[in-house]
Amino acid sequence: MQKQAVKQVFEDNSMEEARKALGKSIARWTDKGDQPITAIPGLSLYRRDEPTQPTSIMYEPRICMVAQGAKRVLLGDDTFVYDEHHFLIASVDLPTVVQIIKASREKPYLGLVLKLDQREMAQLMVDSNLPPPRSQQSSRGMATGEVTLPLLTAFQRLIDLLVEPKDIPILAPIMQREIFYRLLVGDQGARLRQITSAGSQSQQIARAIDWLKGNFTRPLRIDDLASHVNMSPSTFHHHFRTLTAMSPLQYQKWLRLNEARRLMLSERTDATTAAFHVGYESPSQFSREYSRLFGTPPLRDITSLRQLAHGEGA
Numbered sequence: 001m002q003k004q005a006v007k008q009v010f011e012d013n014s015m016e017e018a019r020k021a022l023g024k025s026i027a028r029w030t031d032k033g034d035q036p037i038t039a040i041p042g043l044s045l046y047r048r049d050e051p052t053q054p055t056s057i058m059y060e061p062r063i064c065m066v067a068q069g070a071k072r073v074l075l076g077d078d079t080f081v082y083d084e085h086h087f088l089i090a091s092v093d094l095p096t097v098v099q100i101i102k103a104s105r106e107k108p109y110l111g112l113v114l115k116l117d118q119r120e121m122a123q124l125m126v127d128s129n130l131p132p133p134r135s136q137q138s139s140r141g142m143a144t145g146e147v148t149l150p151l152l153t154a155f156q157r158l159i160d161l162l163v164e165p166k167d168i169p170i171l172a173p174i175m176q177r178e179i180f181y182r183l184l185v186g187d188q189g190a191r192l193r194q195i196t197s198a199g200s201q202s203q204q205i206a207r208a209i210d211w212l213k214g215n216f217t218r219p220l221r222i223d224d225l226a227s228h229v230n231m232s233p234s235t236f237h238h239h240f241r242t243l244t245a246m247s248p249l250q251y252q253k254w255l256r257l258n259e260a261r262r263l264m265l266s267e268r269t270d271a272t273t274a275a276f277h278v279g280y281e282s283p284s285q286f287s288r289e290y291s292r293l294f295g296t297p298p299l300r301d302i303t304s305l306r307q308l309a310h311g312e313g314a
Helices: 001-027 118-127 149-163 164-184 188-195 201-215 222-228 232-242 248-266 272-277 283-294 296-308
Strands: 044-049 055-057 063-066 070-076 078-085 086-090 092-100 107-116 142-146
Touching: 001 044, 001 107, 001 149, 044 149, 055 248, 063 070, 063 078, 070 107, 078 142, 078 222, 092 248, 107 149, 118 164, 118 188, 149 164, 164 188, 188 201, 201 222, 201 232, 201 248, 222 232, 222 248, 232 248, 248 272, 248 283, 248 296, 272 283, 272 296, 283 296
Parallel strands: none
Antiparallel strands: 044 107, 055 092, 063 086, 063 107, 070 078, 070 092, 078 086, 086 142
């Protein structure tokens, strides 16, 4: 028992040291403001000196880790919180509301995001003889897992490559492959293997999501989309909701409204034009659904966002 206790203390100390080292590395590369994209493809680093307001965002397949602070993600009626001890994974594109809930100037939020390469993970399953998940049933496309020391050190080595940019093209893919492997054999590995397993219902829903992303302005017929991914309408609807926490129509609505918001904010499109552009036939319906999602009508919302961008908002 004493040996086991000593081993646990050693592991805890090693984890804490690795977390601190990762935090220092993220702080180093984010000390000049918010420039999250790095020279390593798929890797972004983040720093915030205070909690943020809830923000509507699409979480693409990714792993999110925090070296310091905490973040909350809302997916439908589900709430996920991740911090120094827990990572978050999204296995498909998921419409979410995110908020940094723990950050200060003394202890800023320090986090990273690495996009997941589905093809690379599928190849890893083959190369490593990893079995497909026992169940081919869909499960929620987002989850949190416990951070491990091998995962922390793998990310540390990946970020360290930023010091030697010439090494990135050769070594970054190797280190990303290690991270993907750690995820596939970890406590959330079965969830990721469902998406990458050919013929699984999760993979069929992922194909439907890809179709929706490219065709969200078109009228949606559930029967046609279900047929497109070789599922019955009832089975398709059930598994879509299981994976994404929303119906296909709600998913389409989120895509439409967020694209309209982008058009109004970035391209200064008026609300009526934006509504028609994303597939709405009724400006009043657009305004109602926009207010329901973002909490305020289009014009007021865009005005507020512009004020915040210029430092005039609260």
